[in-house]
Amino acid sequence: MLATSPAFKQNVRDALADAGLQKALAFTRPSFAGRRAAAVANLPEFEQLRDVGRDIKNHVLANLDFYLETWAGNVEKSGGQVHWCSTADDARAAVLAICQRVGAKTVTKGKSMISEELAINEHLEQHGITPVETDLGEYILQLRHEPPSHIIAPAFHLNREDWEESFRKSHTDLAEDRVFTDRRDILTEARRKLREQFLAADVGITGANFLIAETGSSVIVTNEGNGDLTQTLPKVHIVLASIEKVVPTLEDACTFLRLLARSATGQDMSVYTTFSTGARRPDDLDGPGEYHVVLIDNGRTNMIGTEFQDMLRCIRCAACMNHCPVYFTVGGHSYGWVYPGPMGSVLTPGLIGVDKAGHLPNASTFCGKCESVCPVKIPLPKLMRHWREREFERHLTPQTVRTNLALWAWFARRPAAYRFATRIAAWTLGFLGRKRGKFHALPFAGGWTDGRDLPAPEGDTFFARYARQQRNAQP
Amino acid sequence: MTRENILGAIRRGLKRGPLPDDQQLGLRARLAAHPRHLIPARGQLPRPEQVALFLQNVEKEFGTTARVATPADIPAAIADYLAANNLPTDLAIAPHPELEAIDWSLRPLLSLRPGRAQASDQVCLTHGYAAVAETGTLMLPASPHRPTTLNLLGDTAIVVLRASRIVGFMEAAWDLFRAENHDETTGGFMPRNIMWVTGPSRSADIESTLELGAHGPRRLHVVLIDDDSAALKADDDDPAALQ
Numbered sequence: 024m025l026a027t028s029p030a031f032k033q034n035v036r037d038a039l040a041d042a043g044l045q046k047a048l049a050f051t052r053p054s055f056a057g058r059r060a061a062a063v064a065n066l067p068e069f070e071q072l073r074d075v076g077r078d079i080k081n082h083v084l085a086n087l088d089f090y091l092e093t094w095a096g097n098v099e100k101s102g103g104q105v106h107w108c109s110t111a112d113d114a115r116a117a118v119l120a121i122c123q124r125v126g127a128k129t130v131t132k133g134k135s136m137i138s139e140e141l142a143i144n145e146h147l148e149q150h151g152i153t154p155v156e157t158d159l160g161e162y163i164l165q166l167r168h169e170p171p172s173h174i175i176a177p178a179f180h181l182n183r184e185d186w187e188e189s190f191r192k193s194h195t196d197l198a199e200d201r202v203f204t205d206r207r208d209i210l211t212e213a214r215r216k217l218r219e220q221f222l223a224a225d226v227g228i229t230g231a232n233f234l235i236a237e238t239g240s241s242v243i244v245t246n247e248g249n250g251d252l253t254q255t256l257p258k259v260h261i262v263l264a265s266i267e268k269v270v271p272t273l274e275d276a277c278t279f280l281r282l283l284a285r286s287a288t289g290q291d292m293s294v295y296t297t298f299s300t301g302a303r304r305p306d307d308l309d310g311p312g313e314y315h316v317v318l319i320d321n322g323r324t325n326m327i328g329t330e331f332q333d334m335l336r337c338i339r340c341a342a343c344m345n346h347c348p349v350y351f352t353v354g355g356h357s358y359g360w361v362y363p364g365p366m367g368s369v370l371t372p373g374l375i376g377v378d379k380a381g382h383l384p385n386a387s388t389f390c391g392k393c394e395s396v397c398p399v400k401i402p403l404p405k406l407m408r409h410w411r412e413r414e415f416e417r418h419l420t421p422q423t424v425r426t427n428l429a430l431w432a433w434f435a436r437r438p439a440a441y442r443f444a445t446r447i448a449a450w451t452l453g454f455l456g457r458k459r460g461k462f463h464a465l466p467f468a469g470g471w472t473d474g475r476d477l478p479a480p481e482g483d484t485f486f487a488r489y490a491r492q493q494r495n496a497q498p
Numbered sequence: 499m500t501r502e503n504i505l506g507a508i509r510r511g512l513k514r515g516p517l518p519d520d521q522q523l524g525l526r527a528r529l530a531a532h533p534r535h536l537i538p539a540r541g542q543l544p545r546p547e548q549v550a551l552f553l554q555n556v557e558k559e560f561g562t563t564a565r566v567a568t569p570a571d572i573p574a575a576i577a578d579y580l581a582a583n584n585l586p587t588d589l590a591i592a593p594h595p596e597l598e599a600i601d602w603s604l605r606p607l608l609s610l611r612p613g614r615a616q617a618s619d620q621v622c623l624t625h626g627y628a629a630v631a632e633t634g635t636l637m638l639p640a641s642p643h644r645p646t647t648l649n650l651l652g653d654t655a656i657v658v659l660r661a662s663r664i665v666g667f668m669e670a671a672w673d674l675f676r677a678e679n680h681d682e683t684t685g686g687f688m689p690r691n692i693m694w695v696t697g698p699s700r701s702a703d704i705e706s707t708l709e710l711g712a713h714g715p716r717r718l719h720v721v722l723i724d725d726d727s728a729a730l731k732a733d734d735d736d737p738a739a740l741q
Contacts, residue, residue, distance in 0.1 A: 047705075050705070050706065051706045054706055055706075066538055066540075067538075067539070068536055068538045068539070071536055072535075072536055072538075075535045075536050079535070085512065086517065086521075086525055087508050087512075088505045088508045088509055088512075088516065088517070089517050089522060089525055090525075091504075091505070091508075092505065093525075093529065095501075097686070100684055100685065100686065101681075101683070101684040101686060101688065102683060102684065107500040107501040107503075107504055108500060109500050109503050109504060109507075113500060157713065158703070159701045159703040159704070159712055159713075160701075160703035163703075176702065176703065176706065177703070178703055178704075179703070179705075179706050181705075182705060183704065183705055186704055206704045206705065206707055206709055207709055209704055210701065210704065210709050210711070210712060214711070214712065214713060217713060218617065218713075221713075222617050236529065237529050237532060238686060238687075238688045239686075239688075240688055246699070246700050246701060246702075246712070247699055247700070247701045247703075247712035247713045247714065248650055248699040248712060248713040248714025248715075249712070249713040251646070251649070251650050251693065251714065252650055252651075252713055252714070255646050255647060255650060255691070256647075266504065266508075271525075271528060271529055271532075272528075272529060272532040272533075273532065273669075273672045274532050274533060274534050274535060274669055274672070275535070277534075277535070277667075277668045277669050277672075278535045278536070280668070281538070288702070290559075290696075291555070291632075291633045291634075291696075292633040292634075292635055292694070292696045293696065294559075294695065294696050294697050294698070294699060294700060294714075295693060295694070295695060295696075295699075295714070296635075296693075296694040296696075297691060297692065297693045297694070298688065298691065298692040298694075299690065299691050300684070300686075300688040300689065300690060300691070301683070301684060301688075301690055302690065303690055304642075304681070304682075304683045304689065304690055305683065306642040307640060307641070307642060307645070307690060308593075308613060308614040308642060308645040308647075309614040309615075309640075309645045309646055309647045310640060310646060310690050310691060314690075318504075320504050320507065324504060324507035324508050324510075324511055325507075325511075326511075327507075327508055327511030327512060328510070328511030328512055328513060329511070332511075
């Protein structure tokens, strides 16, 4: 996927001016956080489970080579094939080779964020194979040629009018004057159109929430059932999975299943949790005849052994973005690549480079909410700070920022000068703003005051006031 | 060689070579022992409450339930459910020995076709291997007796489950499965596919609002056979629960 992350600032301006997006964001924000809170309140052990989840993932990452080899051996024992791919190019080639070998014309797809990393749809189309997204949200995005704006609710930025408009434009075989009275009519039409696709597809591609080393299984967690139809009906099932998805045992997976749905949608358990192990057995009445896993690195090994290794614990629940004030102001597309929100602000620089994605870790208020809801306790604000440091060290930060930081650092290291300067500034601003109590605009601070007013200081610095109170408190 | 490239890159990151034998042995022992982690208290209720919790959770997740005393009561329970919901009486049914042992002739209006589901099937009936009280989840492992398509293609999915197969939490269901299953093809215990199903299909992709029946069944109905005397005790003071 081509990144527009370098244009983050322009993306944000567009997003703030997009009334439809702002309506969807305002509508969704309370429900995302509310559902998780209710689910967590119903499980007293949830906090302890977060520690367990973090520890299992750390154990896996410290032994990742061992668990991947064990898992791959067990996939092969159960008649499946593993395709090891270092890059997105390798993975695209592996998927295409399988599809071409079986003469595939259409390919159904379950929802998978790694497939967005690979831009697999464009690649298949270029080679005459039609990919069909079957997750309801991904389906409409494919009709509209848009990328997802969220990792588990990819089309929540669209309103009902958008769905109706796209369906009328794309489903031209249906009566033009049909009426959509409610959401159910939209759903029913999508269900009917996609059912034809499920039955016609030659290959089904899904992602994987987990890979199980013990059994060589892949696991998908869904609510619609589209992932299961995708992997059950065609003659070939291809799983796309990144290397950090492996967990040792079925019991380890149980712990993550308790964390995942609650953190994501506020469900105790998603509707369909499906373990796939190899291809159809000789006496089975249904299921695919071939089972392949395309195992993808695509930059993740570069994070192992660095301060960013913690990010590889991520189970893609979306709790961080669902609770992020920045995400709910600018929406998912502003982030400009596959992964938005706090997890994207850490992962994207790791995968496509901080030179391209440097704006993302800077777009944070560091309120810490993301870390406090993360089911595997990834220290997201700390990792964003590490990216800011790397950006600064590599001289990617703009000159004005560097100059001002240097100026600030000079004062910060000299307390007397710092107090003197802030006293002058507080007094001056307090004097100038004494009538209105706030500033609509200030020289050199347009970036800040364009969006909001700056309250005028009351003429004193914090230091001065604190010192005075300490004096008054003494008997 | 990509395999070696990826494994090499991981080892370089971890600043070590391949794991020494003694450490590999330790990890193999962990895999063999597959230890349980924290199990929530709500999964460890006394037996009668487990069954009640299971039913309660199925309904919380928009499924429906019926309880029967013996397998012989199943045809009537299913016919009544279909009639009450105005559903067709043609069923695709799992060719499972426990379902084949039932005398369906008591309800001649039910028309059964054993085998996998076809796209045109409206109602599918399958056999529940086990179920989890903690979340109201059915365990549906694929086998020649339990085709996966029956879980997916019908508008209505009906699952027959014995109460004695309800366990408190998922780990206990895995233990049952490990003990009872052997896959001839792979030498392991996992079949091609195991679906864990919690309620009917749904989506909130349109304006973040929940709608049932996205691609899979719109209705999920569990018919529970009360074959577990330990599980029945809780109902002594509530005979209505058996109706």
